[in-house]
Amino acid sequence: MxxxxxxSYLGLVLLALxxxxxxxxxxxxxxxxxxxxxxxxxDAAMLAExxxxxxxxxxxxxxxxxxxxxxxxxxxxVVVVDRRGIVLTDSGARESGADLSGEPDIAAALDNRPxxxxxxxxxxxxxxxxxxxxxxxxxxxxxxxTYPMTAVTDRVRTIWLALALGGGSVLAAAALIALxxxxxVTRPVRALEAATAALADGHRAHTxxxxxxxxxxxxxxxxxxxxxxxxxxxxxxxxxxxxxxxRYWPTGPxxxxxxxxxxxxxxx
Numbered sequence: 001m002x003x004x005x006x007x008s009y010l011g012l013v014l015l016a017l018x019x020x021x022x023x024x025x026x027x028x029x030x031x032x033x034x035x036x037x038x039x040x041x042x043d044a045a046m047l048a049e050x051x052x053x054x055x056x057x058x059x060x061x062x063x064x065x066x067x068x069x070x071x072x073x074x075x076x077x078v079v080v081v082d083r084r085g086i087v088l089t090d091s092g093a094r095e096s097g098a099d100l101s102g103e104p105d106i107a108a109a110l111d112n113r114p115x116x117x118x119x120x121x122x123x124x125x126x127x128x129x130x131x132x133x134x135x136x137x138x139x140x141x142x143x144x145x146t147y148p149m150t151a152v153t154d155r156v157r158t159i160w161l162a163l164a165l166g167g168g169s170v171l172a173a174a175a176l177i178a179l180x181x182x183x184x185v186t187r188p189v190r191a192l193e194a195a196t197a198a199l200a201d202g203h204r205a206h207t208x209x210x211x212x213x214x215x216x217x218x219x220x221x222x223x224x225x226x227x228x229x230x231x232x233x234x235x236x237x238x239x240x241x242x243x244x245x246x247r248y249w250p251t252g253p254x255x256x257x258x259x260x261x262x263x264x265x266x267x268x
Contacts, residue, residue: 002182009178010171017167025163029156036152037127041116043070044129044145051080052133055088055140063089077146081106083139105130109142118149125149 047070054062067078071091078091085101087094100106105115109132116129126146133141 002179002186005182005185006175006178009181010175013171013174013178017170021163021167025160028159032152032155032159036147036149037116037129040076040127040129040145040147041114041131043074043076044116044131044143045114047078047145048131048133048141048143051143052135052140055082055133056135060088067091075148075151077144079144079146080133080141081110081144082141083110085110085142088141105144106142109144110139112137112139123148125153127152 047066050066051063054060054066063080067080067089068091070076071078076091078089079094079100080088080090081100082088085099085103085106087096087098087100089096090098101110105117105128108115109130112132112134114129114131116127118125118127120126126148128144128146130142130144132139133143
């Protein structure tokens with residue numbers, strides 16, 4: 001019975017932890033992705049504006065330094081194309097002069113429509129933000145900013161690990177408390193089991209170790225009556241005396257409750 005109570009308490013605690021921690025982890029993961037995407041979009045828009053100024057001034061030699069400095073600082077990949085979709089600079093391995101006008105995000109940016117989203121590459125999942133380099137309605141080029149998603153996934157994995165460790169600690173503390181509660185709740189039952197086993201072995205002098213007035217009040221008369229129905233027993237087993245009850249009720253029994261009957265264990 002102790003084990004059943006313990007498992008029931010732990011089941012309730014586990015259910016409460018799951019109801020709290022799983023939504024919290026999902027909300028945090030979604031928030032991390034949203035913040036990462038917003039940061040990438042902001043940086044891409046800023047770099048696209050700078051690249052558009054260099055293209056407008058025909059200062060194409062400054063574009064490689066712009067892309068290389070940002071890539072070295074953040075670990076992102078920067079690609080700048082002109083208004084025809086021809087690569088002007090790429091912080092990655094691609095050579096200048098490649099035609100990217102057929103790629104959906106570049107085509108959308110050249111149509112003055114920014115795009116942002118994730119895609120799977122041979123190197124893993126990446127976040128791509130592509131912004132037009134435009135002044136008003138005049139588009140002079142586009143910039144694609146690509147970030148690996150490993151930074152986000154690492155942070156999300158860290159928070160899930162922290163939640164799991166916290167939940168495990170709470171569950172361990174709850175297990176100790178639940179064990180103590182279960183043993184306390186089942187103490188009268190265990191006392192009755194021990195007394196019943198002793199009674200079956202012929203030890204009449206063994207009575208249950210009831211520790212509360214309510215337990216003695218409800219259990220002692222039934223125990224004594226049951227004991228009296230065993231044939232061949234003519235002397236009574238130990239029973240609570242009035243002095244025993246006065247330790248719990250020094251001013252008398254509670255309202256509506258008389259002193260327990262002085263039952264004895266005699267053979268019928």
